[in-house]
Amino acid sequence: MRALSVYRDTTGSKLVLDDVPEPDLADGDLLVEALALGVCGTDREIVARGPIWGTERPDRLILGHESLGRVLEAPNGAEISPGDLVVGIVRRPDPVPCGYCAVGQFDLCENGQYTERGILGRDGFGSERFRLEQDYAVRVDPALGLAGVLLEPASVVAKAWEQLDHVVRRTRRRALVLGAGPIGLLAALLGVQRGLEVHVVDQVEHGAKPRQTRDLGAVYHSFMEDLSGTFDAVVECSGVLVGEAIARTAPGGAACLVGIGAPHGAGTVNLGELNLDLVTQNKLVMGTINSNRSHFEAAHQALRQIDRRWLEGLLTDRLPLSAWRSAFDTSPERIKAVIEFDA
Structure with missing residues (x-):
């Protein structure tokens, strides 16, 4: 079967579409036919810099989460029955789990010995067929169609x-x-669904991003300078506007950092000024990554x-799978690239 595989190369890594063996039963008791694969910044980073190579298969990783x-x-x-649509949960806890992993909160793993499908130590979902454990399969409403591929990124913002719901009282x-x-945009969706006045900032002035924002009933800004006032909840998804996120957080509010930019890409921060701002204004700043089953289920409800x-x-x-290389191109106007295996 065909799969998108990252191989160790003398210069770092390379991504190819090649033939690989059928998935091993040890990977799960569900056999799944791939319909679609979303490509995100994490995938592009793995291709550019190479994955963290595991010990079991040191030279190849099937991409895709x-x-x-x-x-x-x-x-x-x-x-789960044959014919059901499913999405795979990405992270797997350590075989000797920490306290969080032991209760299903493996997204908060303390010991760092987890694995992640298509990212760290385990093959991903970028093959024509893959295996999945029942406990890590989320059944998807067929009414979502191809948009069901958005469930994993939606789980992160869920x-x-x-x-934010816990801390902004x-x-x-x-x-x-x-x-x-x-x-x-998925973060904006969940904010709108909470009845908030939502503002979104990005660098482009025209195209799909402003249109999708306005179709939600949210307000789009192509420049930070267009904003006025502060915000009770801030979700930083770019990885480069961390300082602005904190500055725009209202007294008693909270900022959640989701994006990861390049080192030093978010600029420099004066820690003394930051400390004064956070303490005197009762602000909270937190980071988050990955998600567990409860977040996938919350995301599924939101998308429906x-x-x-x-x-x-x-x-x-x-x-189509034959044009997979284009999925790894980037442009400011693009939102989400999806590879369709059955196209």
Whole structure:
């Protein structure tokens, strides 16, 4: 079968579409036919810099952690049946789990010995067929169609909003999202669904990003200078506007950092001024990464509540497997590139 594989190379790593063996039963009791694979900045970073090579298969990693597939085989009596659409949860806890992993909160792993499908130590979902454990398969409403591939990135912002819901106790009115990529627009969606006045900032002035923002009923800004006032909740999705995120957080509010930029890409921070701002204004700043089953389920509920046409509007680049290379190109106007295995 065909798969997108990253190989160790003398210059770092290389990505190819090649033939690989059928998935091993040890990877899960569900056999899944891949329908779509989302490509994000994490995938591009792995291709550019190489994955953290595991010891079991040191020279090859099947890429892909944003999945959508159809179950081909399932054990008798399983809750998931052949024909069901599923998305794979990405992270797996340490075999000797920490306290968080032991209760299913492996996204908060303390010992760092987890693995992640398509990212760290385990093959991903970028093959024509893959295996999945029932406990790490999330059944998807067929009404979502191809937009079901957005479930994994939506789970990340569902976790971010869960954290914001816990810490911003007062009545919230305004939310700010920095970055209008798929993570940012999904963060805006969840903010709108909470009844907030949502503002989104990105660098482009025209195209899909402003349109998708306005179709949500949110306010789009192509420049930070267009903003006025502060915001009760801020979600920083770009990785380069950390200082602005904190500065725009209202007294008693919170900022959640989701994006990871290049080293020093967020500029310099005066720690003394930052300390004064956070302490005297009762602000909270937190970071979040990855997600667990509860966040996938919350994301699924959120996606089911929005018009499917809006979700499909995020899929600006739908590519057949034969054109997979184009999925790894970038441009400011693009939102989400998706590889369709059955196209």
